[in-house]
Amino acid sequence: MSEHALDSNGRLRHLITLEGLGRQHIEDLLDRACELRLAFADGACGPQLLRGRTIVNLFFEASTRTRSSFELAARRLGATVLNFEMSSSSTSKGETLEDTLATLEAMQADAFVVRHRENGTPERLARHAKRAAVLNAGDGNHAHPTQGLLDALTIRDRHPDFSRLKVTLCGDIRHSRVARSDLHVLGALGTGEIRLCGPAALMPPVDEFPGCRVFEDFDDALSGSDVLIMLRLQRERMAEALVSDEAEYFRRFGLTSERLRHAAPEALVMHPGPMNRGIEIAADVADGPQSVILEQVSNGIPVRMAALASLLGA
Missing domain, CATH: 3.40.50.1370 (Aspartate/ornithine carbamoyltransferase)
Known part of the structure; x- marks a missing residue:
């Protein structure tokens, strides 16, 4: 696991990969996902843990399930969500990803959800982030940590x-x-x-x-x-x-x-x-x-709620 994934208190700061994360951190995330799943069951308005926080979706690859799931998770927790359109952004004019992140971080973005075709891009941005959390929504063939967590939750339910x-x-x-x-x-x-x-x-x-x-x-x-x-x-x-x-x-x-x-x-x-x-x-x-394929889809929302809330200390 990246040395940048944990802060000085051992709290999860970024979620880049599950490799080396450790059983306790994983079980804590799964337990929290279960709590949030129950809190929002049957359309209930659960705790607005991310009210006043801003989540930016940086998707450099097409996505339906993952992007929608992250957006629903953030909005249900009360966050403001910005879906950053790469085709019309300054990255198409030659701006680096690091400069894009710094610009959005200066606008008080609290977390970045990043999907990219190249291995290592989310970790690269995590190293550059001053304050915001970075969540890997899939990079190359390297990692898709919230998918791994939702799969584990779906299995653990039974x-x-x-x-x-x-x-x-x-x-x-x-x-x-x-x-x-x-x-x-x-x-x-x-x-x-x-x-x-x-x-x-x-x-x-x-x-x-x-x-x-x-x-x-x-x-x-x-x-x-x-x-x-x-x-x-x-x-x-x-x-x-x-x-x-x-x-x-x-x-x-x-x-x-x-x-x-x-x-x-x-x-x-x-x-x-x-x-x-x-x-x-x-x-x-x-x-x-x-x-249980549709259960996997459903479990994606509480898992991503748990990841966002945990990284933002909510």
Whole structure:
């Protein structure tokens, strides 16, 4: 974890990655998310913890779920939200990101939610921030910490003891920032067994996640699994076409209702979205009784509330 992520009192100052964050910080964020989820349940007006604070969304990549979720989280807590339009900003005229951040910080912005195609950009801005908090909403294939947290919360709602779980991630792990944050949070929470599966060209280096079991056969990876996290093909991050035949990919690695029977009887089916139905997951599985995909979406709001409130000391 970045040395800049914690302040001198050990309080979380920025949220850049879950790697090295530690179990206690992660559980504190999940517990707070549960409290806020309850406080805002059924449309209730919960505590306005961020009234008078300003949150700036700096999204250099297109996003629907993450940007909307952060905006709803901030507004429900009473914050003012500025969605910064990159195409019409001074960055298009050559201004550096650091100067953009400094300008907005001078306008009393309290937190920046940053998504960028390049690894390391949120941490770079965190190093430059004088007062404001920086939250990573996804950078390259490096990290997506709030997605990792909401995935962990979705699992914990049904399985509080991670040590008893077998969790399988399947798909384009090599290019996935979600996979990395999921693997970091699953490791921190003491998951019993973590399995990785996908085409060899889409797997990370063997030494990147030494505690995981790697499978070439998806049916073997699924056997007895309690949680299945399906990942889409990240074609926008591939330097070359590593998967040429989508029908063949679905045959080998797509999650179908027949294939799901290899997993534990009530295995959870998860997907961070956006889904490519018929490529990594069949429609009837995505919409089926074991799917918690929409719960993941719902949990994103209290998780992001918890992250914003915790970083701003609210």
